[in-house]
Amino acid sequence: MGRAEARRAGQHAAPRAKKGVIRRLFTWKKMLGTFFVLSLLTMGGLFVVYLMVPVPNANAQAEMQSNVYKYGDGTILARTGKVNREIVGLDKIPTKVQRSFVAAENKSFYNDNGVDFKGTARGVINTLSGKGKQGGSTITQQYVKNYFLTQDQTVTRKLKELVISLKVDRKMSKSDILAGYINTSYYGRGAYGIQAAAQAYYGVDAVDLSVSQGAYLAALLQAPSQYDWTTATAGAKKLVTRRWNYVLDNMVEKDWLSPAEREGLKFDMPHEPKAAPGMEGQTGYIVDAANDELAAQGIDKAQIAKGGWTITLTVDKKKQRELVKAVDRQLESKIDRKKNKTDATVQAGATSVDPKTGHVVALYGGVSATEHWISNATRSDYQPASTFKPLVLTSALENGSETQDGRKIDTATLYDGTSKRPVVGSDTPFAPQNEDDRDYGSVDVQKAMNLSVNSVFAQMVVDVGPAKVKRTALDLGMPDKGFPERPAITLGTMNASTWDMAGVYATLDNHGKKVTPVIVKSAEHRDRETLTTPDAIGKQVVSRQTADTVTHVLQGVVKDGSGQAAHTGDYQAAGKTGTSESNKSAWFAAYTPRLTTVVALYGESAKEGGGQVTLTGTANSGRANGGGFPARIWADYTLGALNGGSDAKFDLDIARPEKILPSVTSSPSASTSTTAPPSPSRSETTEPDPDPTPTTSAPATTSPPPTTSAPPPEPDPDESTDPAESGGAGGNGGADGGGDGTGQDRGPNLL
Incomplete structure (x- = not known):
């Protein structure tokens, strides 16, 4: 046998040798024996564990305790069983x-x-x-x-x-x-x-x-x-x-x-939830809001329900009492829920926040948590209506926006206030009707805010850009719920709660620093680390000058505009009214230097299953608007919460408006402009001359001086957003108020 053959023979022998070793090591007898040994060891170990682990007594959570909820001053609000x-x-x-x-x-x-x-x-x-x-x-x-x-x-x-x-x-x-x-x-x-x-x-x-x-x-x-x-x-x-x-x-x-x-068998649907005994009045709403906040911070509601918690709230006992009294005096004492079908549908909600801390100091969820389970303070199934208009102006100022013909938007910018005037420059046709189909002619932004002129702010949304307006609104704290990027958002066609809007307006009150309302100050449990409320004050989301300028404009709404019912106390205030489509909700969102409060009325069917209904006819009156019951509740509460008044003043850094004569055109492409002398500077304590009376004639070609004063308006001249009325000319309005027709301008337009 040659060397090559020997080498090949050796190569064959090596694998055979290896296989022989493996076979000797892993015979079926050895593997079976190993399996039995391991099984015996496992069984023995489990037996030892079985002997060593006793059946314990019931755990602490099986013998649960109550939870204690306290006001901000440490006094007890509620003790759940x-x-x-x-x-x-x-x-x-x-x-x-x-x-x-x-x-x-x-x-x-x-x-x-x-x-x-x-x-x-x-x-x-x-x-x-x-x-x-x-x-x-x-x-x-x-x-x-x-x-x-x-x-x-x-x-x-x-x-x-x-x-x-x-x-x-x-x-x-x-x-x-x-x-x-x-x-x-x-x-x-x-x-x-x-x-x-x-x-x-x-x-x-x-x-x-x-x-x-x-x-x-x-x-x-x-x-x-x-x-x-x-x-x-x-x-x-x-x-x-x-x-x-x-x-x-x-x-x-x-x-x-x-x-x-x-x-x-058929599926038997469960009943609507009802509060546990002892949760009557506002207590159940407050406790539920606190539990929701704790759940959002990672404490499961099942753990909260097991008890043992001491939860200190931000709620101020005196302010809470004043809010309930204000609703009773200004609303409940004037309606008859048993005999008047419309009155039976009225639901009031409110949230009051300290703008410097973000603490919720008072909350109104409804007549009683044991009678109306849904909290009207935190529910977000209604539209905030024209309380959204200040956010449109905020976005315009923050983005340095211009009108269609290149004029910078500020408080003195003139717009065409003609009712049902189609917006210009939008891919979505929209021609909203003003309150009572009223024409205002040439009107500056201040006056348009005072009188809540829909046609002006619809055009402003287009000038700024709906996407930019939405971005600003979200930055300020608006929830992203049903929030389309269309001109109709100027009418507040998204959903929000009084809690949400209180945060938005508190941010403006706080000079543009984000305020996220909180209601839990701390939560203690013997088996957990104490949970403290995160800082409710965030970063600067809009510039101080932008926020303060909007505050200055909203002072005009309270002093001379649709919110005059709130101008009853010795305090400075800024705010905005709102009345939604078909009068299903009415809002007043306003603030003083020390307190931000949003009050809303909702029309909710008293029939099983609920549903939104009109508020028109509340207390045997006509339209229930934001300048009525909500503004009066706000004023009554604010006066009591501020102990009869306050000498605190808004410390405002106001942007001075440019004085530019608007173009008067029959179409957006044929525009001319003339520059007028700068307007005199304004301060918080000096008001300019009153504006001219609203008119249905062609817009003026000269710019009136910027103003926060206007003739007495009709009560709360907010929007009429019935889709049949809000669409573009030649087309029916959509669900968000946008029309499906092309829409033609009605005579000369001031954009």
């Missing part, structure tokens, strides 16, 4: 309702040994890999977690849960375990246990629950907040309906429900 829970035995729970929980969570419950090893192993692996909470636990394991352990997602807790569940399953009957599970679970709405849940969702005792209702409560446990029908999104409603069907189908599968009975 230990826990909204009443333990009931299985004899008080219909058998089919009991089984609906088994069908939902653990079909093998009556036959298993209390644990799901596969599900537990999966949970441990997911915990180690950082995938978070996973399902798979039996009813026994969930009961052990609720009653003996904590909700922490750790490997140690999962192993303890497994061992204790095995012991509990041996020591307790299945009936006792099921009763414990049903009574310790959290169902949402602050309800622990099936008795509280039955009352919270259906207004009945547990013994009276139907199979359909029981199946919903069983389905609810998977995601209580998400699956609450009254607040669930469309997607969540589909999910909970699917799970409701899953529960009932499983009951049929287990012969706990006949197919015929299953076929006849």
Whole structure:
């Protein structure tokens, strides 16, 4: 054999040798032996753990305490009960309702040994890999977690849960375990246990629950907040309906429900939420606002509901009392909710903020949290109307915007105030009607703000650019809810709450530094670090000069414009009225150097299901506008909150307006301009001569001096945003007030 053959033979021999070694090391006998050894070690380890881990006493959270809510001065506002829970035995729970929980969570419950090893192993692996909470636990394991352990997602807790569940399953009957599970679970709405849940969702005792209702409560446990029908999104409603069907189908599968009975069942929608006892008046609204804020800061409402919290609020007891009195004096004493159908629909809401700290010092959510659950202070399903117009001016000043013919926009800039005048320069046709279809002719920005002239501010939105106006509004604190980039936003066609608008106006009051209202000063719990309110004052979002100039303009609204009803006390004030489409809401947003308050009235149908309705006819009067009830409530409250008045003055850095004669054109392309001498400077204490009376004649060719004075207006001359009236000429208005016709200018335009 030659060298080459020997080399090849050696190469073949080496792999064979290696394979022989592997075979000797990993024979099936050795592998089986290793498996048995490891199994014995694992079993031995589990046995040791089983012996060493005792069944503990009930955890602290299973014996929950009350929560204490305090005013800013430390006095107690409310003490919520230990826990909204009443333990009931299985004899008080219909058998089919009991089984609906088994069908939902653990079909093998009556036959298993209390644990799901596969599900537990999966949970441990997911915990180690950082995938978070996973399902798979039996009813026994969930009961052990609720009653003996904590909700922490750790490997140690999962192993303890497994061992204790095995012991509990041996020591307790299945009936006792099921009763414990049903009574310790959290169902949402602050309800622990099936008795509280039955009352919270259906207004009945547990013994009276139907199979359909029981199946919903069983389905609810998977995601209580998400699956609450009254607040669930469309997607969540589909999910909970699917799970409701899953529960009932499983009951049929287990012969706990006949197919015929299953076929006849219909989903029983739960009732609207109701406040727990002791939450009457404004207390429930304030507590709910505080809980919402804590939840936004990362403290789950389920944790809050378990009690043990001492929550100190920013609410000022005196100011809160004054706000309630103001609503009672200026609104409730003048309406008849029982005999007048319109009065029965009126809902008042208000939020008052300290602009220097961002603290909510008073809040009005409605007649009572036990009578009207939705808080009118924080709800955001109505339009803020013309209270948005100051934000249009803010954006124009901040962006250094110009009119279509190149004139800088300031308080003295002249516009054409003709009602239904189509805006120029917009891709979206829009020709809003002024209040009472009134024409104002040539009108400067100050007067247009005083009288809330829709045609002027619609054109200003186009001049600035809707996208820029929206950006400024969001910077100031407006929520991005239904906020189109169209000229119609000048009429406040987006959604906002009094809380939102109080933050926006407080930002203007605070010289352009962002104010985000807060209501919780601190929250303490013995098992957690004390939570303190984050700084409510943010960065400079618009320049001081811009904010102060807008404040100066809004002083004119209160002194000489649509907000004169608020000019009743010894204090400086700046504000704006607003009345939405079809008079469904009426607003007054205003501030003094020390207090920013927004008051709104909403028309809400008194019929089941609610819905927005007109306020026209409130207190047997005509149109309920922002310059009426809201402004009077604001004035009454402000006077009391400021102890009868205040000598505090606005410290304003005002932009001086340029004096430019506007062009008078029949079309935007044929424009000429003439420059007039500069206007005399103005101060807060010196008002210029009154403006000329509004006219329906062609716009003037000379510029009147800038002014904050005007003849007495009609009450709150805000917008009429009925789509049929607000569209461009030749077309019908859209939902946002924009028309679908081309629209032609009505004679000479001042843009």
